[in-house]
Amino acid sequence: MTIDIDIKPTVSELVQKFKDPALRVVNQQANAETISRMKRSSPVVVGVGKAKDHIPGMRENLILHAGPPNSWDKASGAMKGAIIGGMLFEGLAKSKDEAVALMEKGEVNLEPCHDHDAVGPMAGVTTWSMPVYIIEDQVSGQRTYSNISDDLGDFMGASVRFGVYEKPAIDHLHWVADTFGPILNDVIQHVGPIDLLPIIGKGLLLGDDCHVAMTATTPMFLRVLMPGLIRTCKDQDTLLKITELIYCDELFTLNPIMATCKAISIAGSNVAHSSIVTVMARNGTEFGIKVSGLGDRWFTGLAEIGRGFLMPGLSPADVGRDMGDSAITETMGLGGTARSIAGGFKDATGTTTQLYGVTESESDFFRIPALENRGSPMGFDVLKVIEKKIRPAVNSGLANRQMNRPAAGVGYLHPPMEAFISAAIALGEAEA
Numbered sequence: 001m002t003i004d005i006d007i008k009p010t011v012s013e014l015v016q017k018f019k020d021p022a023l024r025v026v027n028q029q030a031n032a033e034t035i036s037r038m039k040r041s042s043p044v045v046v047g048v049g050k051a052k053d054h055i056p057g058m059r060e061n062l063i064l065h066a067g068p069p070n071s072w073d074k075a076s077g078a079m080k081g082a083i084i085g086g087m088l089f090e091g092l093a094k095s096k097d098e099a100v101a102l103m104e105k106g107e108v109n110l111e112p113c114h115d116h117d118a119v120g121p122m123a124g125v126t127t128w129s130m131p132v133y134i135i136e137d138q139v140s141g142q143r144t145y146s147n148i149s150d151d152l153g154d155f156m157g158a159s160v161r162f163g164v165y166e167k168p169a170i171d172h173l174h175w176v177a178d179t180f181g182p183i184l185n186d187v188i189q190h191v192g193p194i195d196l197l198p199i200i201g202k203g204l205l206l207g208d209d210c211h212v213a214m215t216a217t218t219p220m221f222l223r224v225l226m227p228g229l230i231r232t233c234k235d236q237d238t239l240l241k242i243t244e245l246i247y248c249d250e251l252f253t254l255n256p257i258m259a260t261c262k263a264i265s266i267a268g269s270n271v272a273h274s275s276i277v278t279v280m281a282r283n284g285t286e287f288g289i290k291v292s293g294l295g296d297r298w299f300t301g302l303a304e305i306g307r308g309f310l311m312p313g314l315s316p317a318d319v320g321r322d323m324g325d326s327a328i329t330e331t332m333g334l335g336g337t338a339r340s341i342a343g344g345f346k347d348a349t350g351t352t353t354q355l356y357g358v359t360e361s362e363s364d365f366f367r368i369p370a371l372e373n374r375g376s377p378m379g380f381d382v383l384k385v386i387e388k389k390i391r392p393a394v395n396s397g398l399a400n401r402q403m404n405r406p407a408a409g410v411g412y413l414h415p416p417m418e419a420f421i422s423a424a425i426a427l428g429e430a431e432a
Contacts, residue, residue, distance in 0.1 A: 308411020
C-alpha cells in the first residue's frame with residue numbers, strides 16, 4: 001500500500017481527527033499507559049535452550065526470519081542465502097539446489113521471528129534446533145528469545161545471518177548448537193539471572209549505540225560471564241575459544257539486547273487506542289512496524305538501501321535493501337535513536353534532539369551523555385511521525401544484495417513513511 005503524503009487528503013484529515021479533544025484525551029491516556037507498562041517491565045537473561053523447546057509455535061519445517069512476513073519469491077539475495085544456510089544446518093536439505101527446490105515447492109514455511117516472541121539480527125533466521133537466549137520479564141513472566149551470534153570472528157560478516165551458507169559457516173552453527181549453547185546456559189545459571197539494562201546504560205555513557213557499536217558493552221557482558229565460564233569450561237582450549245570469540249565479536253551482545261528490547265516492547269503492546277510503535281523490523285524487501293493499539297498487525301513499506309561505510313572493494317550497488325529485527329533497539333531508544341551514525345557528532349545529537357518531537361517519553365534506563373544524560377527518546381508515536389514528517393533514524397549492518405556474500409558494511413537509513421501512514425489510517429478506522 002503506497003500513499004503519497006503530499007497529496008493524499010486522508011492524511012491531513014486524519015491528523016485533524018485525532019486533534020478532537022475527546023479522542024485526543026483517550027489517545028494520550030493510552031499512550032501514557034503504554035509507556036508506563038514498558039518502564040515497569042524488568043527483563044533479565046535466564047538461560048539458553050533449543051528453539052524447539054522454548055519458542056512458541058516452533059516446528060521442524062518452520063524457519064523464522066527477520067522483519068514482516070516474507071516469502072521465498074520476494075526474499076532478497078541475503079535472506080535466501082540465510083534460509084538455505086538454516087536448511088543445511090537442520091539437514092532439511094543436503095545442497096543449495098535441494099534447498100531451493102524445497103522452498104519453491106513450499107515444503108518449508110517462513111514466518112516472522114516477531115510473531116513468535118523472538119528476534120534475530122540481519123536475516124534473523126532461527127530454526128528448530130538452534131540455541132536461543134531466553135529472556136524473562138520478571139514482572140509479567142513473559143519470555144522472549146533471540147538466536148546466538150554466529151560470527152566467525154573474522155570481522156567480515158561471513159556468517160549465516162548475512163546470507164552465507166558455505167561449510168565453515170554451517171560447521172560453526174553446529175559448534176554453537178552442540179558446544180557453545182549448552183556451556184552458555186550453564187554459565188548463565190551460575191552467574192545469572194543477568195540484567196542487561198545497567199550494562200546497556202553504561203555502554204551508552206561510554207559512547208556505544210548498543211546496536212552497531214558495542215566497543216564497551218560486549219566487554220562488560222564478557223566480564224559478567226567470565227566467572228561462570230572459568231567454572232564451567234573444564235577444557236582450556238574450549239574456554240580460550242569461547243573467550244576469544246566473544247571478545248573479538250564486538251556485536252556479540254546485540255542478540256540478548258534485542259530480546260531484552262522485545263520484552264519491553266511486548267509489555268507495552270495491545271493497549272487499546274495507543275498510537276505507540278512497538279516493533280520496527282525489516283526483511284530485506286519491506287520495512288514493517290507494529291503499533292500497540294493495533295495488536296499484531298503489520299504495516300509495511302519498501303525498505304530503504306542503507307548508506308554508510310562499505311567493505312573494501314564494494315560500491316553502493318552491492319548493498320541490498322535493509323533487513324533485520326535489530327531495529328527493535330531503535331524502537332526502545334537505542335541505536336540511531338540514541339546516536340545516529342549519519343554524519344558527525346553534531347548531526348547525531350541533532351537527530352536525537354529532533355526525535356524527541358515524535359516520541360511520547362524519555363527512557364529511564366538509556367541516557368545520552370552528549371545531551372547532559374537526558375533519557376533517550378522513547379515511544380515513537382505514529383501520529384506525531386506523520387504530522388511532523390519526521391521518521392525514526394536507524395543504524396544498521398549492510399547486507400550484500402547477492403546471496404552467499406559477506407557483510408557489505410554498516411550504515412544508516414529511515415523507515416518508509418507509508419508504514420506509519422497505513423498504521424495511522426488503521427487507528428482512525430478503529431476509532432470510527
